[in-house]
Amino acid sequence: MxxxxxxxxxxxxxxxxxxxxxxxxxxxxxxxxxxxxxxxxxxxxxxxxxxxxxxxxxxxxxxxxxxxxxxxxxxxxxxxxxxxxxxxxxxxxxxxxxxxxxxxxxxxxxxxxxxxxxxxxxxxxxxxxxxxxxxxxxxxxxxxxxxxxxxxxxxxxxIDRQFIIPKCEKQFKIPWESVQEGMPKLADVDSALSGIGDCDSVYVPVPSFFQELKQKDKLLVIDWRMKTRKIFQTLFAKGFVAVALEREQTGPVHYYKLVKQELMGVEKHEN
CATH class of the missing domain: 3.40.630.30 (Gcn5-related N-acetyltransferase (GNAT))
Structure with a gap:
């Protein structure tokens, strides 16, 4: 125990x-x-x-x-x-x-x-x-x-409150592709970001097993780091906030769910 x-x-x-x-x-x-x-x-x-x-x-x-x-x-x-x-x-x-x-x-x-x-x-x-x-x-x-x-x-x-994740009608999922041995790779970032438009919810893929991927292909992991860096920085600057990690039952990626910050009723904590 x-x-x-x-x-x-x-x-x-x-x-x-x-x-x-x-x-x-x-x-x-x-x-x-x-x-x-x-x-x-x-x-x-x-x-x-x-x-x-x-x-x-x-x-x-x-x-x-x-x-x-x-x-x-x-x-x-x-x-x-x-x-x-x-x-x-x-x-x-x-x-x-x-x-x-x-x-x-x-x-x-x-x-x-x-x-x-x-x-x-x-x-x-x-x-x-x-x-x-x-x-x-x-x-x-x-x-x-x-x-x-x-x-x-x-x-x-x-810790003194609980947020309710809003239902969002306009959603966009950042695309990825399967490369050698079925490993996941993000598509072109600029093209992906251009598809967000006026969506109020965005799903961003990340590797399901990051450390295992790192052992297999370090260059691919660096590619994930630099591309997701740009994606998250862009989305945060546009007023999105990450609220959940939705796990896929099978497959090499899971998805972050990001929604517009004003829909959450929370202000950014500056420090």
Missing amino acids: VEIRTLHTTHELQLVQKLEKTIWGMEPIPIHQTITAVKNGGLMLGAFIGDEPVGVSYSFPGYANGKSYLCSHLLGVHPDYQHKGIGRKLKEEQKEAALKLGYTMMTWTYDPLESKNAYLNLSKLGGICSTYVENCYGDMDDSLNAGLPTDRFKLEWW
């Missing part, structure tokens, strides 16, 4: 440091930073099976334009325990703890090509996104990011 605990002591933080190394293969966040954050409005949560940590969530306070929010910096689950709902349990506990601390919004970044994360963040948790950050963390040499610009979606999770 998985138990979620709020961590406060240096000993507890040392336990999750070892877990960080296992998950990401990088040096963990220094304890002098995390202990300061958790004593000043931040949160470090651990998912435990018995006394063994198998998941971790870390966040710290943010502030912009007269408003405070919680910056969720990392969330990870031990490789042996992934796909068991632990990540979602950590986010749900993080939400409850954040509300008790007085936060109404949480924000974090994730790679928009990682459809698994997109499904959790948008479709399961109800986050939204209208901010695209190019090469957010610069060049990284870990197994997940090496050789690719670290572009990120900056997600907003309004």
Whole structure:
């Protein structure tokens, strides 16, 4: 049985440091930073099976334009325990703890090509996104990011409300094509964007299994990065917001659903 605990002591933080190394293969966040954050409005949560940590969530306070929010910096689950709902349990506990601390919004970044994360963040948790950050963390040499610009979606999770995704009559789906071994490739971006017109909903494909595609064809993955970068930046500039990741039952792509921001009744959070 998985138990979620709020961590406060240096000993507890040392336990999750070892877990960080296992998950990401990088040096963990220094304890002098995390202990300061958790004593000043931040949160470090651990998912435990018995006394063994198998998941971790870390966040710290943010502030912009007269408003405070919680910056969720990392969330990870031990490789042996992934796909068991632990990540979602950590986010749900993080939400409850954040509300008790007085936060109404949480924000974090994730790679928009990682459809698994997109499904959790948008479709399961109800986050939204209208901010695209190019090469957010610069060049990284870990197994997940090496050789690719670290572009990120900056997600907003309004934990004090729930948005209703509107029904849209005028829809457009960005086209893609199948290339060698059935791998997916986006068509010409300029041609695709010209077809949006006055649509109030746009569906943008992304690879179903991004890391597997990366192992097969790095040039194709870079093509996905640069083309989706232009697509998302263009759509966000036109007032669209990403609200869901719709998974296909079969096939090499899933689809982001983006709708006009005014239909959601939410203003862009500037920071």
